[in-house]
Amino acid sequence: MNPLQLSQNRPESGNLIPRNIPPFEECWPSSEKRATTVSFDGLELQVPYRRVHLSNGEHFDLYDTTGPQGFDPKMGLPKLRSDWVSKAPPKSTQMSQARAGVITPEMAFVAAREKVEPEFVRSEIAAGRAVIPANRKHLELEPVILGRNFLTKINSNIGNSATHSSIQEEVEKLQWSVMWGADTVMDLSTGENIHQTREWIIRNSSVPIGTVPIYQALEKVDGDPVKLNLEMFIETLVEQAEQGVDYFTIHAGVLLQHVPMTVDRLTGIVSRGGSIMAKWCLAHHEENFLYTGFEEICKVMKEYDITFSLGDGLRPGSLHDANDGAQFGELKALGELTKIAWEHDVQTMIEGPGHVPLHLVKENMERELQDCFEAPFYTLGPIVTDVAPGYDHITSAIGAANIGWHGTAMLCYVTPKEHLGLPDREDVKQGVIAYRIAAHAADVAKGVPGARDWDDALSRARFEFRWEDQFNLSMDPVTARSYHDQTLPSEGAKVAHFCSMCGPKFCSMKITEEVREAMADKSNEFSKIGGEIYS
């Protein structure tokens, strides 16, 4: 393995080690990284999970996104998929294989990860209802499936911009994202060193990496959208495809006819990709070259088995603009494109909004299922009120939980810095955790088998005053513990049958224990009363 090279105007590679983020053991006390070994077609697939050891001798197992730990970022992660890919037929995709009735190692892997049958995974991919974004060149990947009949996934956005950030920071944001539970990560870099930043990110990523290739294409034409064309766009796709990008956001549904439909909007076009393409269409007075050249793009996608994330360039940027003609017009175009992509056996998902008031959220999911033929939906929030910049991880977690419940496959996080600035590492963590909450709430609501077991395990620990277990089962054990310790710092308080909220006299759970004991004493009497109630 050759070490990755940093460009000359970047910090020395040595500066990347030791990394500045706390290791797995510190973030997840009493947790152990483990793997289920799945023998498949001569391969031994190592499917990761996290085991939380409890103080009562029991344990609880959780889905794990944290990836291999302790590797030197200069060398990248181990190439788990080398053998899988080398055995795969050339130019096949997960979709072509699924349609041919073949279960791939990636399908077997995600089946074990999701605790479902491989055949079910295959059938969902064949139907286009789920995707496994897995570029044949991204060998470090632990595959993940996105589809509404699986666990709801979340995406974290990272990437530097013209004004800020370094490669080292971005690699750490990647590591930090997966530490807290990001299922995929998008590198949205727009500044210098786009290519190299991406190389570092992919080589150190066990999760699928997505990009928006038009950003790099635009850099190549000095930032002038008018100079873009299909040829250089495809050249950019190939460059990124060779690095191993797993899914591409492509704004091929922004059509010339949609542009005038944005005139009466309060906030016009807020997607960068959407505005770039709108400007191109307008300047040339021609149809979007990503639309007219879509079949050529499909060929590149198929070659590497890259998944389409068809961008919603006309997503609403304010409640005022939600669910309007421009947005839903584009959605219909994305449905047309989905059919074309599927003809090429290219896996496809559909991007969604954005800013949507709560009562209009469900319609987005319903229209997407209908107009895009049940392709997986991948939404940004949605934010349900515009008035809380600084807290948009919360405004959007509300919308995300709702749209996830209705069937969105992946929720793109929003951080507290949305609308204000670039997220730093702490913002990334806050965004990921808010979205883990939304996704899990959605999974419970949509009835994913076993999803509520986690809630039950934590609530049982809470009710039994197993404080350490309550912390360790939570989405952020260190924070939970520190909040507890602010008022009751002693070790004794962590086995106490009360807490600082009520103190010993008022503890409802303590009284409930006593009530239960009293009821056990009076069991005959109560079975009589119970009989009367229920009869």
Added chain:
Amino acid sequence: MNPLQLSQNRPESGNLIPRNIPPFEECWPSSEKRATTVSFDGLELQVPYRRVHLSNGEHFDLYDTTGPQGFDPKMGLPKLRSDWVSKAPPKSTQMSQARAGVITPEMAFVAAREKVEPEFVRSEIAAGRAVIPANRKHLELEPVILGRNFLTKINSNIGNSATHSSIQEEVEKLQWSVMWGADTVMDLSTGENIHQTREWIIRNSSVPIGTVPIYQALEKVDGDPVKLNLEMFIETLVEQAEQGVDYFTIHAGVLLQHVPMTVDRLTGIVSRGGSIMAKWCLAHHEENFLYTGFEEICKVMKEYDITFSLGDGLRPGSLHDANDGAQFGELKALGELTKIAWEHDVQTMIEGPGHVPLHLVKENMERELQDCFEAPFYTLGPIVTDVAPGYDHITSAIGAANIGWHGTAMLCYVTPKEHLGLPDREDVKQGVIAYRIAAHAADVAKGVPGARDWDDALSRARFEFRWEDQFNLSMDPVTARSYHDQTLPSEGAKVAHFCSMCGPKFCSMKITEEVREAMADKSNEFSKIGGEIYS
């Protein structure tokens, strides 16, 4: 006015000044406290609002809970309602007046505050669909209306416990709560100096204060629930009523027959009041004395015009226990009690859960409307997943926005410290803001006239790159500004037509401006294209 006295084991009263929280001007830059004068029946009602001055010479007015500023906490706030109350008929309540066709000053005040007709307010109160919690002894109050046909309100809980906190801290938490938008505040103190803490809080509160009187009653019997009885409970009610408490949480619906229904729960009884009453019922094997003595309690409530908040002592404490027989059994009992309260002209609201998965949230509202005859619903969250202690302001804001949308009148906040410890001032702020988000999202979703104007005003500022206006119109201007300044600190960046997220080349809003200019140039062409699209 006599200064309030601090007990001897408390810090000197001088320590309370200067207060430790930032003043209005710092929290709300470019905002001005103003009042609309309403002439009513010989009174001049001063109805407060907050005016945000914008950089383009316009302004935007918002509902304001912050109360009179700059008063010495030792002296308390001005007694705005002295004349109103002295002119009111004795032993009347808002409900008895409404039923007699009388519009009270309180009704006229909230009508101006909500921008509706006084007659509509009267009719909603007469029907029991709304309440104005306003003890005749709470003269510092700026009245507020709670009902599903009005703006969704939020409550903040404060109060010391046996293990922590001081009077000074609690008064500051009150001031801090209303600064950020709490519509009512509950004093849940359980530790020492309950009476005195409450006195300080009420005398310094422009918002309705609620309490759970059983907490103080329990202190009087050395913490042994078995020793409680109706006589001393009513004595406690009168003590608190005389101080001016506006609403009482009373757990009169926890019936003997419900107790065995909690046996199969994962987390038993988690309401303090509920567990206290369950223990009492069980020990005496008698019906809950708050239920059997309910008519006597009604007499005290009527005397002072205190509003019932009928407590949900059997609310679920985990997703597992949501919407079960115990919870809905109690809800039916609360409906019975509502009818009795209304016979006494006592205003009544109903408390609700708690922990509820997203798909079961709506049923709570539907059942409450049916079983409690449309009395206003007042819920705690609900939390939609149990697995994120440390982030329960977020888990619960998701549930709160949803149940608010479906018609809950008031949302009781949950802070990041829920399940872990007592909230400090920063937690109070985080909880209040998360709930302001939930309540406003609910108002937009349920279509409160004018609610979305706020979103539109902020989005317009955002789109026009009026950064200062975007900050000043937000729920927390100082935080929004500081997040922006972390990446682009210069003053020039606040008039720049781009930001740190994308930098100047990629700014979608900047490109949209260019697109609109281009479209204006080609207006003829586009009206033709538009015509084709829309035809």
